[in-house]
Amino acid sequence: MILIILALSKVRQLEEVNLKFSYKKIDNSEHLAKEDRDLLEIAERASKNAYAPYSRFHVGAAVRLDNGFVIEGNNQENIAYPSGLCAERVAIFSASAQYPNAEIEAIAIYASSTEFKVENPVTPCGACRQVLAEYELKQKRSIKLLLSGQTEQIFEIESASILLPLLFNENGLKNS
Numbered sequence: 678m679i680l681i682i683l684a685l686s687k688v689r690q691l692e693e694v695n696l697k698f699s700y701k702k703i704d705n706s707e708h709l710a711k712e713d714r715d716l717l718e719i720a721e722r723a724s725k726n727a728y729a730p731y732s733r734f735h736v737g738a739a740v741r742l743d744n745g746f747v748i749e750g751n752n753q754e755n756i757a758y759p760s761g762l763c764a765e766r767v768a769i770f771s772a773s774a775q776y777p778n779a780e781i782e783a784i785a786i787y788a789s790s791t792e793f794k795v796e797n798p799v800t801p802c803g804a805c806r807q808v809l810a811e812y813e814l815k816q817k818r819s820i821k822l823l824l825s826g827q828t829e830q831i832f833e834i835e836s837a838s839i840l841l842p843l844l845f846n847e848n849g850l851k852n853s
């Protein structure tokens with residue numbers, strides 16, 4: 678009897694984790710609050726200053742801070758390809774460098790190409806998701822994402838970290 682109980686207690690438990698992901702598809706920027714519409718316009722404007730001679734994919738980002746400032750960024754490429762940086766990180770690092778104590782409310786992203794029409798809203802790459810998620814953890818407040826391309830459609834995502842479940846965090850650096 679005791680042996681059976683011991684054997685049963687060693688049966689591995691399997692826990693399945695299901696995550697829910699949802700976001701809003703908005704068919705026109707008129708359905709947005711004015712401050713979000715303005716932020717997308719600034720992102721579009723910022724994309725015009727991208728340095729993207731290799732991809733010809735021009736991305737603009739605009740970060741709105743709780744102190745009222747909006748910080749712009751755009752992708753900066755380099756002939757040594759990995760040395761370049763995405764628009765999101767240019768904007769968000771610049772915001773943090775200038776206003777380290779301000780909270781980031783939202784980031785708007787826009788993309789266009791000289792080679793084709795960007796039909797779908799641009800979604801941030803994995804590295805940018807990691808960076809955005811860490812600023813959320815730092816400020817203990819979610820960052821709203823407003824994503825757009827060369828159509829009227831907009832994706833609105835309430836929090837950056839839901840785009841990166843099980844992200845690498847400081848616990849990964851601790852000895853257990």
Ligand code: THU
Binds near residue numbers: 729751
């Ligand atoms: N890029 C961004 O700036 N943001 C994104 O969300 C996706 C990709 C840039 C990197 C590179 O300069 C070009 O777009 C093509 O990948």
